Amino acid sequence: MKFFSTVTPLVLAASATYVSATSLTNGYNIIKSRQAKVHRDLLDVCVGLDADLVLSEIIQDGKALVAGHLDVCLCVSLIPDFIKVNVVAQTAVNLLGVAKVSALIEGLINDDPGCQHCTFPEHGQSVCAPDWPCQFQCQDGYSPYTNPGDAHPSSCSCPAPMTECNGQCGNFPNGCGSAVPAPPQRRSRHATFGAAKDINKRQVGESKCPVDKQVCGVPGGNGGWECVDTKSDKESCGGCMTPSTIGVYHPATGKDCTSIPNAVSSSVECRSAACHVSACEAGFVPSAANDACVPVSASPADKRFFNWQEASEAVTKKAKAVGGKRDIVAAANADIRGMVKLGEGAGLVKLL
Template sequence: MKLSSFAVPILSASTAFALSKLPRPHRRAPIVHDVCGSLNSDLILNEVIDSLGRATVAGHIEVCLCLSDVVKFVESNIVAQEAVKLLGDHVKVEALISGMITGLPTGSHCSYPDHARALCTDSNPCDFECTDGYLAFPPEKPTSCKCPNHLMECDGKCGHFKECPSKAPPSRRGNEPQCAAGRTMCGIPGTSTGQPWKCVDVTTDPTTCGGCLNASPFGNAPVAGVNCEDIKGVIPGTVACGNGRCIVKDCAEGFFVAPASDACIPVPEYATVDSNQQSGEAIPGSAGSIEGPKVSRDELTAALKHGAGIAIAHFGGPVGGLKTPRDVTSGIQHGTGVLVKPVEGTSAGFKATRDVGLAHGAAKSLTAGHMGAFAGTHGIRGVDGGLIPGAGTCAKGV
């Protein structure tokens, strides 16, 4: 039997109608943003006035609630149901409770990952729990809901499915974990926990300061950070990270904190001459005279700029002092001290050229004095001319 041309359209229409009646998988719209807070107040119905002219109180509500859960709350809460009876309209009650949440001074605006449901608590109004078979990840402080590798995603669900022909494989990006706001996802090389990444605050974490040290398998955070604990010369536990830069508080012996407090600078050998002399150590020199180490002009200037001191101590014979360029003046900066101690057997304390000047606030301590000899300074006629107001000159004797 042949079907007429008239019957074909009718058959097609009936087939389409039948297909439209087939059940479709339910897709719940994901909650991305919500407002949550802890309510602890009376539910007042201003539209219902009692015999004394006062608004009726339906009851007291004490619960942590989100806007997305108000409808379910009104359906199940005794106080809310009493308000529905008095007002005769559940929509008005829902609006009243929603207004109470948004009017909270301590209300929180929350964001949730896919496959999550708001789980408001007094301690964490923005807490959530994963649904549809997904698991919270990472377990300690979850930021996403992830389908484990041994399970399969199918039509918005995570479970033990043998196959999922009705849906194309999900994209990798749609399944990537996410870090909370203000945190960066950084890689962890050689981890034994099975999680090759972590969420950190690169503005305050001293081990990942200013950025990631290793790339993460997810996201595209730049690898531009430093581990402040690895700074050479720093004492462990005395370094911090602020605004993405290391803050050094103390340095090990032989180092001093840089002016910018971001590093430890080695103390030059010639900057420790004074401490060696005080401990009784002799500085090698030619026979019959004592000479300090020869220091270049650039090295001396660099040391003085960092606040190092030059000490010329007394010895048992003629002294030439530390051999330094006579015209080094720019290196003596604020807070730099020049200490000249007496030489046994001579009254010569310090000789300076006329162009030696000190910056404002620096101090010259010209100290001379040995037993039975002239106490004071000698040959410093040009020093006073180089002094800037505020600098002090001190000459002492015994």
């Protein structure tokens, strides 16, 4: 009974200590979860590879089989994507499997004397280059910054007068909200002439675009972007007119159908990612492909010259040789003159 009375306080004390420690830990975790998460710099190992991919497990004619030669700048983090598209890697995968080939390529990178341990800053994406394996490009509107005396940039900065807002660098005249701000609506180049634009035709201000639209940059928008249907938008037909700084970089491949020379603006459309012209200004007609306006008549150099006098004399001479009558000769000459006039009116021939 005495033993029980001694042990009980000890057990209760230990339990109280455990409960107190657990409460403190839970409280710490709650506070930690509410704190802002600072993105750490990304670490990677990159190198310009120039080596054979040797499969030592497969012996052929007394030698290890060589799947092929790798001449590419590659980082360890990109190996999973690389082996999906590289022919040499795919050959090796068919023989050894993905895991072993991944390990082989990682070994080539780490064992290469030219490999570099790279630190990529926030907003920086690796673009491995043989002369600088740790090369990166800045996204989200940020610009690369090189410290004085350094050969290469080491961070992505947001230069003045632009400001940062929710992970974006740009101009935010209305302040920074709690979500990714919407860039200004793109203004038509014809806005100074009072042309009304449908401001609701694009979805702007979303971090992702619908599957049927493409993320395009905004001209002069300093990192702004918009969702554009490049299959039907006549100002960005077939692609973006301005590359976007959001996501994967795509060059400007679009065409502004409204800028086609001599085309009637109201008759221009973008059909299936191609400009279509249905009407042109006076003196021009749509081309055979309906993607441009061409002159109505051909140039004088393209016309076929017709000597009416020589043709008439030839008809008369032939008719007399066969004993033709005067009215028949006159009718033939009239037919020739009529055909020539039609051709001349259509821009096909020219009388001498």
